[in-house]
Amino acid sequence: MHDEGFLFQVFIYLVAAVASVPIAKRLGLGSVLGYLIAGVIIGPFVLKFVGGEDEDVMHFAEFGVVMMLFLVGLELQPSLLWRLRLPILGLGGLQVLVTSLVLAAIGFVAGLPWQTALAVGLILAQSSTAIVLQTLNEKGLTKTQAGQSAFSVLLFQDIAVIPILALLPLLAAPAITAIGAVADRVLLVAAEQSGGASAGLPAWQQALLVIGTVSGIILGGRFLTRPLFRFIATTQQREIFTATALLLVVGIALAMQQVGLSPALGTFVAGVVLAENEYRHELESDIEPFKGLLLGLFFISVGASIDFNLLMQQPLLILCLVLVLAIVKFAVLFGLGRVFRLEMSQSLLFGCALAQGGEFGFVLFSFATQNKVLTEDVTGPLVVVVALSMALTPLIMIINDRLIQPRFVAAEIEAEADEIDDGETPVIIAGFGRFGQIVGRLLIANGFEATVLDHSPTQIELLRRFGFKVFYGDASRLDLLHAAGARHARLFVVAIDDRDRSLHVVDLVRKHFPHLKILARAIDRRHAYEFIRRGVEVVQRETFDSALEMGEAALRLLGTRAYKAHRSARIFKTHDEQALWEMATLEDDTRFARGQQLRQDLERVLRADDRGMTHDLDGAWDTTALQKEV
Incomplete structure (x- = not known):
């Protein structure tokens, strides 16, 4: 019966994922929100399919976070991680410290004992690594300033779980004044939580075991994995390579758990060590499907864990707490973003992305209750607050995408254009990215001057360093086209990345400067059809010639x-x-x-x-x- 119950849970979770995510993506809500809504529907407060006492799938799905951090580590070479040391320690450390103190102060003013308030502040300072990274990755924001800063903060938070887990019992224990006693207590608590090989050992032995395990992971990843993967690759059996990749992740997670450290942190370290391994891409491709599926199950589990009975009993209190948590974390993150010189739009994105509780909050609240740091009257509503804040994150990001960020894009576009005083030129090039640069360099090398327009300040600054004469401005503005000399030019080259904007520019030029011959860069065949219907003289598909050359090379080979x-x-x-x-x-x-x-x-x-x-x-x-x- 137990096996049947487990299989039934797996079946329900998979049905929920398959049914919800395509609908959510079609509605523009993103996969994370789709998973969360599916969890609410199949949970104990709607259809009652999952959410009982025995939740094997929930524990299984939590392993998706471990795999995610392993893959994140694979993307980070040690040199890159070293360059991020300032945002990880500075930005991440300040976020945890300031957020914890502000939330603790609010709890203390609300009447909680200072020990309880501090414990709540430390736990609620965490954000959701799984939801934030998945959302940023889906939206293509991981390489932005806000994305890099969010990753740094999340990494520090994951590391901070270890000392928080160990220090929480001290808030319930009698005052300990000896520094050595405090250190022993911290190590003992971490070992007891792991329930592994280090439980019951003296503190110095536990410390040696931890150092030895981490050192073994680093040295093994650097010197043993290459010959191991080379040997496995000679079998030409992909399923064996996949099994080896899973064995590596599971083994490291188990080893870290046994010594009382976070499995997610251990696999992240292993991923960083393997980042320069020649088999890195194969590892990524083998583990990625498992990571995506397990993360989806984890998000569904979070949705199913929301206690709607408690929410209906204390709706005003819980909603106020969610609002306070979101406002405090957003304000702290936005302020730190400005201190660390993030642009205004990036600081807002940074604050919106991390203004929620984290999945480790469930573990920490449970642990704090067991150690009599917090009572169930306190943890019950707060667990619902964390789950709701996580569920609301995709909605907050949608609001940011559709209402907040467009204001900054519009402000950038509408900014005052550069003064163009180089005289009349025979060619105007709109867009000077990877395509427009090649056209412009060829013309300039043959002695033809060109007026180049681009609306990206970052791109303009970079190109000017290389000696190009590029002017800031949006080519869809008629006044700028007049200033650029469109009335006297002979050719107009449209090399804009955006499909709709490029068509709008062509319409504008056709209407007001009909004498100009237009050469347009098409993103694909359908884009080319649109240009041809508008009477563009020359239409060039951006990948056509390069693909044709590769086809010719393939024929020769x-x-x-x-x-x-x-x-x-x-x-x-x-x-x-x-x-x-x-x-x-x-x-x-x-x-x-x-x-x-x-x-x-x-x-x-x-x-x-x-x-x-x-x-x-x-x-x-x-x-x-x-x-x-x-």
Whole structure:
């Protein structure tokens, strides 16, 4: 029956994940919020499918956090981690310290004993590593200032769980004045919590065991994993490599648990050690699916753990506590962001991302209750507060994305443009990223001056250091186009990354400067269709030529003669470009049928060319013309 109950729980969790996430993504809510809502629905207060006393899946799912930190470690080379030491220790340390003290002061003013208030402050200072990193990763924000700062704070918080776990019993114990006694007490508490090999050992032996375990992980990861993975790779059995990767993660987590340290911290250290290993990408690809699935189950478990009975009994108190927690953490994080010179928009994102309780709060509240630091009257509502704050984080991030950040983007776009006083130039280039730079460098190298417009201050500053004459401004502004000399220019190059903005710029130029010949960079084929319909003279798909060159190289490597491979590529290019302009005028329902016909024509032309045929095939494509083109 136990096995049947476990399998039923797994089935329910998987059904909830499969049903909820696609709907949430379609509604623009993100996968994390979808998981949390699914947990509420299948939990004990709605459908009652999960949430009983025996929650094997919850403990299993918590391992997703461990795997996540291992993968995070794999992305961080030791040199990068060393460069982050200031934000980790400075920003992370100040966040935990200031947030703990502010929340403790609020609790003390509210009537809690100072020991209880301090314990609550330390626990609520934690944020959710799982939810924050997953949300930032989904939104592509991990490499931003706010994303890097959030990671630093979360890493310090995960490390801080160890001393918090050990120090909490001291708040309930009689005053201990001897420093040596305090140190012994800290180590003993950590060992007792692990329930592992270090339990009951003297403090100095526990310390040696901890140091030895961590050193073993570092040395083993540096010197033993390469020959091990090399040996496993020779088997050519991918499932064995996957099993080895899982064995590595589980083994390290178990070893850290046995010595009283955080499994997540141990696997993170192991990931950092393996960051320069040549098998790093293989490890990532093998563990990523397990991490994603287990994290999803963990988020569902958090949603199912929200005690709606307690929420309905004390709705005003709990909602006020959630609001106070979010406001305090946001204010502290925003202030620290400004102190550490984050931009205003990044400081707001930083505060929104971390303004919640963390998953370690559940563990710490349970531990504090067992050690009589906190009573159940205190921990009961606070556990609900932590769960609700975690569930609200995706909503807060959506509000930030849709209401807060656009104001800063708009302010950047509407900022006063640079004065353009270089005189008239024959070419204007809108957008000077990886595509526009190549066009501009070729023109400038051949003696043609160009006025370059870009709306990214960071990009402009970088390019000016390399000696380019780039001006800040949004090319969709008519007054800026006049200032750039569009009335007297001959060519207008649209190399903007954004699909909608590039089309808007073309419409503007076509309307007000019809004499300009437009050359446009298309992101894909459909984007190219839009340009062609607008009468753009030259449309270049950004990846077409490079992909064609790779295809030609592939033909040569497969044994095709170099001349034949080059000729086939040129025929393919001519055929595809003609097809592009023809199909741009067709509707979707007829475009697919015509596309199949054109593909068949291309195959026949290439076969005919291979046999030396040069006559017209069905009047569709004349290979004689193609030969001349080649």
